[in-house]
Amino acid sequence: MGGGAELPQRGREKRELLLFTPPHSEGEIDDLINEIKEEFPNLDVEFSQVAPDGKSEVPKELYQRATYLTTFNWLPPNAAAAPNLKFIQFLSAGVNHVAKHPIYTDSKIPLLSANGIHGPQIAEWVIMMFLNHSHKFVPLYEQQKQRLWNPATGKNVTDSPGKTVGILGYGSIGRQVARVAKAMGMKVLAYTASPRPTPESRRDDGFIVPGTGDPDGSFPSAWYNGLDKENLHEFLSQKIDLLVLAVPLTKSTTHFLSTPEFHLLNKSNPAGTYIANISRGQVIDQPKLIEALEEKLISGAALDVTDPEPLPKEDPLWEAPNVLVTPHVSGSSTVYAQRATQVLQQNLRRLRDGGRLINEVDREKGY
Structure with missing residues (x-):
C-alpha cells in the first residue's frame, strides 16, 4: 500500500x-x-x-x-x-x-x-399524612383494632378546600406537593432561598417526571425567599395549615425551625399548623418540636426524617402527641x-x- x-x-x-x-x-x-x-x-x-x-x-x-x-x-x-x-x-x-x-x-x-x-412518591406521602391527621384516621384505626363502632370519633374532621399549604423549599418535591394540594382546593405559598421575581426565574429546569410538578411555577399565589429569620418569619405569619419542609440541609437551614418559629405559627394560626418534614431531621430543633407538640403550639407533625437516624428507642419523640414517624422511606x-x-x-x-x-x-x- x-x-x-x-x-x-x-x-x-x-x-x-x-x-x-x-x-x-x-x-x-x-x-x-x-x-x-x-x-x-x-x-x-x-x-x-x-x-x-x-x-x-x-x-x-x-x-x-x-x-x-x-x-x-x-x-x-x-x-x-x-x-x-x-x-x-x-x-x-x-x-x-x-x-x-x-x-x-x-x-x-x-x-x-x-x-x-422523588416528587410523586414524596408528595403522596405528605398528602397522605395530612389527610390521616385531618380525617382522624389514626384514632379510627385504633378503634377498629378494638372492634369499637363509635362514629363520633370521625365526625369533627376538616377538609382541604380553602386551606393554605406553605412549602419551605420549592424544588421538585415541593412543586408536586403544590400540584396535588392545588387539585384539592388549597392555596399554595412558595419559599425559596433566592428571589424568584420573574416568570423565567420561577421555571423548573431540572429533571421532571412527565405530568408532574409545576414546570413554569404557576401554582403559588405568593413567593417568599431568604435564609434570614426576618424573611422566614414573614412567610410563617401567613396562617399556614400545612407546612412542608423540603429544604436541603445546610449551615443556614440547620434548626431553621425552633421555639420562636413554633410560637409564630401558633400566633398566625391558632387552629394549629401541621408540619410535614421530608428534608432532613436537623432542619428542625427536635427537642423544641417535642415541646411545641406537648404545648399544642402546632396541631401535629409527620416526620420521615429525624435527628439522629435511626431514632433511638428511648427518644421521647416516639411518644410525642400527634406525631407520625416513618423511617426515611417517603422517597422509596x-x-x-x-x-x-x-x-x-x-x-x-x-x-x-x-x-x-x-x-x-x-x-x-x-x-
Whole structure:
C-alpha cells in the first residue's frame, strides 16, 4: 500500500466506561442500560454493587478507568484516584452526606444529583399524612383494632378546600406537593432561598417526571425567599395549615425551625399548623418540636426524617402527641432506580451535545 496517513478506525476509538456502584441489582434497570449502550456505542458499562453504608471495596482498576460514575454514597478516595471522571451522577436528591469528602471539597468534578425523581412518591406521602391527621384516621384505626363502632370519633374532621399549604423549599418535591394540594382546593405559598421575581426565574429546569410538578411555577399565589429569620418569619405569619419542609440541609437551614418559629405559627394560626418534614431531621430543633407538640403550639407533625437516624428507642419523640414517624422511606418507589437512571441518561446526552448538565450541585450552596 502507498504511504500517507492511516484512516481512523472506529474500532480503535478510545472507549469510555460508565461505572455503576448502586445498592440495587443491575436487573432493575436492564432496559435502560440497553438503551444507553445502543445510544452510546463507544460506552462500556460495569456494575460493582456496594453495601448501603458505602464501605464496599470497588476494584481499583474500574474507578481508575471510569469516565462516569453513578453512585449513592460510594466515592473513590480522591480525584487523583479517578483521573478520567467527567461527572459523578448521584442517585440521591441531596449530596450533604459526602460534603466532607475530598472529591467534594478539593475537586471540580461535576457532581449531579437525582433531584426530580422523588416528587410523586414524596408528595403522596405528605398528602397522605395530612389527610390521616385531618380525617382522624389514626384514632379510627385504633378503634377498629378494638372492634369499637363509635362514629363520633370521625365526625369533627376538616377538609382541604380553602386551606393554605406553605412549602419551605420549592424544588421538585415541593412543586408536586403544590400540584396535588392545588387539585384539592388549597392555596399554595412558595419559599425559596433566592428571589424568584420573574416568570423565567420561577421555571423548573431540572429533571421532571412527565405530568408532574409545576414546570413554569404557576401554582403559588405568593413567593417568599431568604435564609434570614426576618424573611422566614414573614412567610410563617401567613396562617399556614400545612407546612412542608423540603429544604436541603445546610449551615443556614440547620434548626431553621425552633421555639420562636413554633410560637409564630401558633400566633398566625391558632387552629394549629401541621408540619410535614421530608428534608432532613436537623432542619428542625427536635427537642423544641417535642415541646411545641406537648404545648399544642402546632396541631401535629409527620416526620420521615429525624435527628439522629435511626431514632433511638428511648427518644421521647416516639411518644410525642400527634406525631407520625416513618423511617426515611417517603422517597422509596418501585421505579426509583429507573427514574434515577433516566437522569443519568439525560446528562450523558447533554454532555455529548454540549448542553447544560441537569442538577449540578453548587458546592458553595451545598445543593
